[in-house]
Amino acid sequence: MSTTPAHVAVSKYRWIVLFACWASFTLTSIDRSTWGPASVFVGEGLGVPLASLGAFATAYYIGYVISNAVGGVLSDAIGSRRTLTASLFGAGVLMVVFGSTSSAAVGIAVQALVGLFAGADYAAGIRLITSWFRPNELGLVMGVFLTATSIGLGIANAVVPSLIAWHSWETSYHLFGAISIGFSVVLFFVLKPGPLGAPPVVRNSSTRRRFLPDFSLILRNRNLLVVSVAGFGGFWGVYGFVTWANALMIKGHHIPSKTAGLVIVIFSIMAAVSKPLLGFIADKFFPRRRKLLIIVLLGVYGLGLVAFGSLGTTASFFWVGALLGLVAYAATTLMVALVPTLVPATVTGTAAGATNAFWQLGSTIVPVVVGAVFAGTGSFLAAFSTLAAGPLVGMLLMFGISEPRRGTPSTPRAAALVDGKQ
Template identity: 50%
Template sequence: MTTSSSAFSPASGAPAASALPAPHPRRWLILVLAWAAFTMTSLDRSVWGPAAPSVGQALGVALASLGVFATCYYIGYVVSNFLGGLASDWVGPRVVLTASMVLAGAGMVFFGSVESFALGLVAQALVGFFAGADYSAGAKSISSWFTGRERTFAVGLFTTATSLGTVVANLVVPTMIAEHGWRLSYHLFGAISIVLGLVIAVLHRSRPPQAEGAELATPTAPRTPHLGRVLRSRDLIVLGIAGFFSLWGTYGFITWSNTLMIEGKGIDPVHAGGIVALFAITAVVMKPVIGLVAGRVPFHRKYLAAGILVLFALMLLAFGALGSLPAFYIAAPVLGFAAYCYSPIQNALILDYAGAGDSGSAAGTLNAVWQLGSVVVPTVVGAVFASTGSVYSAFVTLAIGPLLAALLMLPLSGRFRSAAPEDEATATAPAAGPAAG
């Protein structure tokens, strides 16, 4: 991995301010559009939780079989994370974001109209396949429009989308289903996704102007994605494994927390939902804050992420040992902070290690690997809980993930790529001073 001497700050593990181009004011509109798309697909995904029982009744699907819908969604989601990253580097994020929103929205509307189990599975797979592309396209947009400390802050804002989608879905969808049925929620959010996709097509630009007064434009010719450089990067490989174990804890908790509290601790379902909502709301508030802080720490950001992950593991162990309702409400915001706030740092490090030219491929590939953690952990935790009958054993299983992730963050180096792919042949000088690894 190479970098120019002016592009790296050994103290903080961030690009040096002196090497950064002047920011363009349109960057905040680009961030809002990317964030809105990511929020919308996160909301579309989160509708399933409160809607699942009603869907099962309408389509004649047994409760034990409803998980197949989620499996189909995540298979499509993982695949499109990878392909969407390559497409973002090839044709630009505006095209990918537009297609992701319009086609995922159409899939939502389709699912809201199905009358059979088989068509429902197809519709969920289609929604997941198209929805998964927007993360890498948003990351590519941020990499192209933001630099330095601002980039970490922008990533923090961008990643609030996953938490916000969970909060909105759990606050709005149950009432909507009670009053109008589950199909309306899919039709409504699908239609909003399509409209947002059309707005993105008009307002988004894949890159800032190249010179003062130049017209904003997307890349004029396709460029071949450089996946080989991503796969040859030791730092990106290690970060991919660390993210897998990070999401092991986060999505394992989201999947099992309600059940473990209700069945294992005797918590009322309404209170269990309130605890999880408080858990997610904390993340919405704190992700931008941690992004702002991470861009200003006088040491490599990997240490900050590792510390948050250790806190996450400890809080999972503590949460599993709690026994009173007030204690769960007190612990929920601390756990929410730890369960989500490593994410802006890890996502920003992807962009730094990949460089602007390969940021879409790197983001899509690594997020596909990360999401495998969310696919595997529900089954593992369920097996542990079923075999032991112990809530605490389930939380110990969850805590193993972030603890391993924290250890994996430590060997990351401080060498970042900042040159565009076509310029990297000349960017071979080592970083000034010792790497912050």
């Protein structure tokens, strides 16, 4: 019996799926963010100098980027439920292991493995969500899903310092690792794929089972490739700001560190609010024109970064920082929602993982580039203009995207929705 989009729309279970994917993503975000408040204490415990602590974060993100790409393929090949629960379970186990290590070398290796497991739940969560929600609903639900990164960051910074003061840095890793393990077991028995998704393993023309998804559906998809490069520019601007804004305000304008930190807090709060808010607006008023809204948001963010680099008063940093928070993550959230509509359902996980892995390269490279620009010029404006180049180039690239329209579906999922059947 086929399932119509109307049936999917009234299914209450789909909200359980969204919550479960969001909670899993929040936990892996907490696992990742625990390093920030714990890093100094980890260094003291393992005898690692402050200047060398970056090796742990670098190791994690190497594993994380690889995991995004591989996790997407696994989601399409063996199923999103298995991939998501294995991701959370593995990350939890390795968090516990890291909290028990006494060697810096082993700790760095374990951090790489934590990242290698943790990154897979992003694509798996998107594949599960898109199997239950229609394309014209993805703006809101992806906005909700992606609040996990902001909330995970907040929880880690609120809880970990207290755990360290109460007992030790090891306790925070043991606690969040154990929670991740327990929740992954629950999700394994609770989650199931929805009627709008494709089966995890497809048959080829000779009816033999194919383990891997058809990568040609990704590599030949011009729209997806353009979104990948545009998203790289978006992430360049977003994570470059998060990484450098605090230090640049302190060094470039001699703003007190607490004041600079408060600017970033305002930015983060606005970002958390904007993800579901702008997603809802996109679903309501731009259901088949997300491209237009993304172009506007990227343009405003890029110009806002240039304006931020030109500011001279403390009050103006707060106002422009709030505006940047409102538009920064909204643009990347709508890109995440756009990706599943550009590909067949059989490669949703692969597309989500591959694009996010490429986008994360932008957040990996930009800190080094911006640091070099500021060191070479000493110019606050030059540093933020470098940041602005990413979203502004992304804005221009988005003009080349062709979105699926009613009556001319470009993917099996779109066709199913137009025909009223799956």
